[in-house]
Amino acid sequence: MALRGSCRCGCVKFEIDGRLMGVGNCHCTTCRKTQGAAFRTRARVRRADFRWLAGQDLLHSSESTPGFHRGFCRNCGAPVVNWNTADSEYGRRNPAMLETYGIAVATLDDDPGVTPGFPEESVAARADTSPNQAESL
Ligand SMILES: [Zn+2]
Numbered sequence: 001m002a003l004r005g006s007c008r009c010g011c012v013k014f015e016i017d018g019r020l021m022g023v024g025n026c027h028c029t030t031c032r033k034t035q036g037a038a039f040r041t042r043a044r045v046r047r048a049d050f051r052w053l054a055g056q057d058l059l060h061s062s063e064s065t066p067g068f069h070r071g072f073c074r075n076c077g078a079p080v081v082n083w084n085t086a087d088s089e090y091g092r093r094n095p096a097m098l099e100t101y102g103i104a105v106a107t108l109d110d111d112p113g114v115t116p117g118f119p120e121e122s123v124a125a126r127a128d129t130s131p132n133q134a135e136s137l
């Protein structure tokens with residue numbers, strides 16, 4: 001069954017027809033600053049499983065490190081999807097990640113049926129808050 005999601009104002013809508021991967025809470029400084037919260041709950045989805053239903057034109061992004069885009073609704077500011085481009089450090093190291101989006105789990109309107117864990121990568125790599133770290137979705 002597809003999972004639907006939307007931004008706070010409802011102008012951006014999407015649907016995911018596939019598995020959520022790497023559901024976890026990221027506590028890195030950039031996620032905390034971006035969310036204005038103690039952590040960001042995120043998951044990865046295959047881009048092939050992700051469909052825009054509305055408002056894709058409202059998606060803006062901010063590059064928090066080169067090639068790592070944090071996408072948000074231009075109208076309400078809600079975080080929606082993040083992605084790496086091929087020139088990002090993480091994308092160069094993990095080309096398979098270029099086929100995925102990171103989504104803000106809180107934007108889902110349907111119950112994803114998963115509980116955020118603490119993936120190894122978020123504990124190991126993200127504990128380092130130096131500005132040059134490679135960001136993953
Ligand atoms: Zn919005």
Ligand SMILES: [Zn+2]
Binds near residue numbers: 026028029030032
């Ligand atoms: Zn983070």
